[in-house]
Amino acid sequence: MVSLANGPFQCLTLSLLILPPILLTTYFLAAFPSPPEPLVIYPSLESLPKAHSSWEIYPEDFYQGGAYARFPYGKVRYWLIGPEDGKKVVLIHGLSIPAMVWKDVAPALASRGYRVLLYDLYGRGYSDAPSTTYSTALYTAQLALLMQHIKWDKAHVVGVSMGGAIAAAFTSQFPHLVEDRVVLIACAGMMDSSxxxxxxxxxxxxxxxxxxxxxxxxxxxxxxxxxxxxxxxxxxxxxxxxxxxxxxxxxxxxxxxxxxxxxxxxxxxxxxxxxxxxxxxxxxxxxxxxxxxxxxxxxDGPIRGLTSAFADGDAWNNKRVVVIHGTKDNTVPYKYAARIKETIERAVGERNAGAVNVTVVTVEGGKHDLTVSHPKLVVDEISELFS
Structure with missing residues (x-):
């Protein structure tokens, strides 16, 4: 009789001991999360004192026609040079050097009648640096927003190094914004991790x-x-x-x-x-x-892993592409020029049975800095392609 009487009492006691921590744990696990933290945005070269040497080396007005655009991930510095009625060309710089890398190319294109858009990628030069993952999507969205901001419906796209990879990804993700000419200089995007x-x-x-x-x-x-x-x-x-x-x-x-x-x-x-x-x-x-x-x-970005962008047959169909690469490029080896050409041509042939013209321009002895070491060659190739 004692055991029967104590049984329910023991169960009740045990339940009272166990239930509170279970309920508390459930409450905290099911509690609505705190609101997301605001995006941290770090400043650009604009934040440095006017007496700093950066303002002499790469001033805010390095090119004419400069302005800022405000986007969700921070301010973007851009420049528009050349006649307003000229063919529209976007120049995309690479990993570490801002838009000054086009210093010998952009003015020459403008003098030949092209309307040239230059800008600093997020985290470089005079564009803000959001504290986020610098993925391919971040860079392509930046350019898409910038083109919308300046009211460009389409443009020819030119990129160097990582900028070439961004150009390829942009062509794949936003084909309606890209004209039928693309130039890829010392182009990354398909690099092996090795x-x-x-x-x-x-x-x-x-x-x-x-x-x-x-x-x-x-x-x-x-x-x-x-x-x-x-x-x-x-x-x-x-x-x-x-x-x-x-x-x-x-x-x-x-x-x-x-x-x-x-x-x-x-x-x-x-x-x-x-x-x-x-x-x-x-x-x-x-x-x-x-x-x-x-x-x-x-x-996390477009240095590698973009084979799918180059293999997008629909995006590259009816495009003319020039790949300019130096044989002594120790940064993005010359072998990738042929790989890019083969990937694009195979994709267009398989998916569309359509047409694509990919030309590899080999710069004998050329290294990775072709826009600085061979600016005339770069300008001539762009002009010939866009003419």
């Missing part, structure tokens, strides 16, 4: 970027830049040199590959008179969002 050095992968990791993005490290980099005696150190630490010996090039894992800036992977010492190298160093040291933007672009 062609990226271990150092670049390590330096672009989130942990390393957190450490190198600290105020202490950035203060140290700023000190190095302001020190006249540390020019060679900064070059080796932040800017890759396309050495004639591949074993000394960062892309092969040899030589002076240790750095805090993954941007060095796609920047060469041949790039101009030193101003381009300097602007890369300034961005790395003074812009809190720059290194993260470059690192995320390497990990």
């Amino acid at each position: 062609d990226l050095p271990r150092t670049a992968k390590f330096m672009s990791s989130p942990l390393v970027q957190t450490l190198t993005g600290s105020s202490l490290v950035r203060s140290y980099l700023q000190h190095l830049i302001s020190s006249k005696g540390n020019t060679s150190l900064m070059v080796s630490a932040h800017v890759a040199t396309e050495a004639d010996n591949p074993e000394q090039h960062p892309l092969t894992g040899g030589g002076e590959a240790e750095a805090t800036d993954p941007a060095k992977v796609f920047t060469t010492k041949e790039a101009g008179d030193g101003r381009i190298q300097e602007i890369v160093r300034i961005q790395s040291a003074h812009l809190p969002g720059y290194n993260a933007a470059v690192a995320s672009s390497l990990r």
